[in-house]
Amino acid sequence: MVREVTVDDLAKAHAEGAVVVDCREPQEYVEGHVPGAILIPLSQLPSRTAEVPEADMVNVICRSGKRSLVGAQALLDAGRDAVSVAEGTLGWIAAGHPVVTGMEAG
Numbered sequence: 001m002v003r004e005v006t007v008d009d010l011a012k013a014h015a016e017g018a019v020v021v022d023c024r025e026p027q028e029y030v031e032g033h034v035p036g037a038i039l040i041p042l043s044q045l046p047s048r049t050a051e052v053p054e055a056d057m058v059n060v061i062c063r064s065g066k067r068s069l070v071g072a073q074a075l076l077d078a079g080r081d082a083v084s085v086a087e088g089t090l091g092w093i094a095a096g097h098p099v100v101t102g103m104e105a106g
Contacts, residue, residue: 002072004086007095010034010059014097019055021045021082023062023071024089032099034061034092035106042067042074049078057081064088 005013014020014034022029022037029039040048042062052058052075060071060082068084075082085092093099100106 002069002076003083004065004069005059005083007085007087007091007097010061010085010092011095011097013057013059018057018059019053020059020061021052021071021075022089023060023067026103028063028089030102032093032101033089033106035098035100037061037100037105039103039105042071045071046074046078049075049080052080055081057083059083059085061085061092062088064090 020034020037023042060068062068065086065088072082072084
């Protein structure tokens with residue numbers, strides 16, 4: 001079962017250099033994402049897990065927290081430790097955390 005974390009949990013982990021994978025589509029990512037988040041769309045994640053940096057825990061985020069559950073499960077299935085960010089990018093933005101626009105991870 002996929003464990004969920006809050007955006008506040010992510011903010012604390014992010015401040016310590018956590019790996020964040022954004023599993024939304026490129027057009028969503030461009031509109032705003034967590035600084036440093038790596039874009040790997042959900043449909044590609046199972047075949048691109050090797051691109052996810054090694055980390056004790058990978059935080060998977062999407063728009064609202066639904067796709068990230070599937071993305072985190074894909075990483076778990078690949079033998080990686082992963083969690084889903086429950087409120088997604090919408091929650092991250094609503095909480096006032098920094099956001100980067102464009103294709104660069106920032």
